[in-house]
Amino acid sequence: MSASPEPMHIQRRASLRELNTFGLPAVAATLVRIGSDADVRRVVDHPEFGLASKLILGGGSNLVLSRDVNAVVLKIEVRGCRLLAETPDAWIVEAGAGENWHEFVSWTLAQGWPGLENLALIPGLVGAAPVQNIGAYGVELKDRFHSLDAVDLVTGRSVTLDAAMCRFGYRDSVFKHELAGKSVITRVRFRLPRPWQPVLGYLDLERKIAETGNTAPDPVTIAGWVTSIRRAKLPDPAVVGNAGSFFKNPVVSAEQCRDIIGRDPEVVHYPLPDGSAKLAAGWLIDACGWKGKSVGRAGVYEKQALVLVNRGGASGAEVLTLARAIQESVYGRFGIRLEPEPVVW
Numbered sequence: 189m190s191a192s193p194e195p196m197h198i199q200r201r202a203s204l205r206e207l208n209t210f211g212l213p214a215v216a217a218t219l220v221r222i223g224s225d226a227d228v229r230r231v232v233d234h235p236e237f238g239l240a241s242k243l244i245l246g247g248g249s250n251l252v253l254s255r256d257v258n259a260v261v262l263k264i265e266v267r268g269c270r271l272l273a274e275t276p277d278a279w280i281v282e283a284g285a286g287e288n289w290h291e292f293v294s295w296t297l298a299q300g301w302p303g304l305e306n307l308a309l310i311p312g313l314v315g316a317a318p319v320q321n322i323g324a325y326g327v328e329l330k331d332r333f334h335s336l337d338a339v340d341l342v343t344g345r346s347v348t349l350d351a352a353m354c355r356f357g358y359r360d361s362v363f364k365h366e367l368a369g370k371s372v373i374t375r376v377r378f379r380l381p382r383p384w385q386p387v388l389g390y391l392d393l394e395r396k397i398a399e400t401g402n403t404a405p406d407p408v409t410i411a412g413w414v415t416s417i418r419r420a421k422l423p424d425p426a427v428v429g430n431a432g433s434f435f436k437n438p439v440v441s442a443e444q445c446r447d448i449i450g451r452d453p454e455v456v457h458y459p460l461p462d463g464s465a466k467l468a469a470g471w472l473i474d475a476c477g478w479k480g481k482s483v484g485r486a487g488v489y490e491k492q493a494l495v496l497v498n499r500g501g502a503s504g505a506e507v508l509t510l511a512r513a514i515q516e517s518v519y520g521r522f523g524i525r526l527e528p529e530p531v532v533w
């Protein structure tokens with residue numbers, strides 16, 4: 189006798205307030221919990237959900253919910269972490285898309301498989317990490333990526349994508365373009381190179397070396413440094429609702445950069461190999477006087493102008509009104525259009 193399939197985990201009129209780190213109020217008409225590839229296929233084959241539009245939800249830490257969600261919300265809960273291979277030049281490790289990112293990073297370090305330490309404490313789940321090619325302190329996901337499994341939301345077919353197919357860029361991938369909302373990432377594999385090489389060429393980490401006198405920190409020490417730097421700079425979403433950096437750092441031509449430096453010699457900028465330059469969006473926002481300001485119940489974080497916060501009871505519309513006001517003043521003063529980093533729904 190064949191076992192009857194597990195019932196689908198469906199919730200109607202589900203509150204999303206606790207499921208997004210901004211703490212924005214929104215209600216999902218339907219929320220389905222996804223624990224496996226088979227669960228995605230059951231959604232695809234479902235008479236009511238198959239053709240409906242979908243919102244794929246991880247930890248909700250890179251999302252601005254501006255309204256109730258009529259799309260079917262797929263809450264990703266695929267679990268499991270394992271070592272797939274250990275070769276002389278790498279450890280290949282796999283994690284389910286529903287694993288908590290920071291817990292996964294801590295687990296790899298505890299197992300003695302370093303490489304993800306600079307990405308410690310980034311909120312969210314493993315499955316969303318490739319979507320925007322998460323990055324921090326000199327390392328991006330693409331530097332440690334092997335491949336991922338995803339299920340197509342139209343055909344229900346499982347596919348494996350390598351790095352080239354993911355088309356990673358700065359906070360960008362194919363999952364923000366052609367595959368946006370069309371493909372559910374269910375597992376991600378990482379290639380952690382051996383021998384391990386620390387990545388320490390970042391000002392805050394250099395400061396830690398100077399402070400501690402430890403010029404050869406091990407991976408766990410680096411993860412600890414990154415964790416404490418992040419805690420000092422960024423608001424904890426459990427205390428103050430936010431989605432991390434609200435705008436991408438804009439890239440401008442060498443000529444535009446020279447022009448801005450001519451007018452504002454202090455502008456924080458990082459030259460790029462092709463001659464262009466990345467400007468610190470937080471500096472531009474701060475220069476326009478926004479740090480600590482509010483529009484309604486949405487505000488600009490006092491310690492970091494790049495982070496917008498929920499001062500208590502803010503709606504998504506208030507956050508977007510504040511974001512637009514910031515974009516207008518930065519454009520007015522510098523001629524630069526800031527682009528939001530989180531997905532706006």
Ligand SMILES: Cc1cc2nc3c(=O)[nH]c(=O)nc-3n(C[C@H](O)[C@H](O)[C@H](O)COP(=O)(O)OP(=O)(O)OC[C@H]3O[C@@H](n4cnc5c(N)ncnc54)[C@H](O)[C@@H]3O)c2cc1C
Binds near residue numbers: 319363424
């Ligand atoms: C305090 C704070 C600090 C942050 N710092 C950083 C940082 O240093 N660097 C950085 O890069 N980001 C940072 N972020 C942003 C955020 O943590 C990352 O983008 C994270 O990867 C989002 O994960 P999530 O599970 O919460 O995704 P969600 O917000 O749930 O989803 C984000 C997007 O990914 C899609 N998605 C989610 N899961 C899947 C899946 N399994 N398959 C397909 N699509 C999916 C969603 O549909 C949505 O479009 C920060 C956020 C906060 C709140």
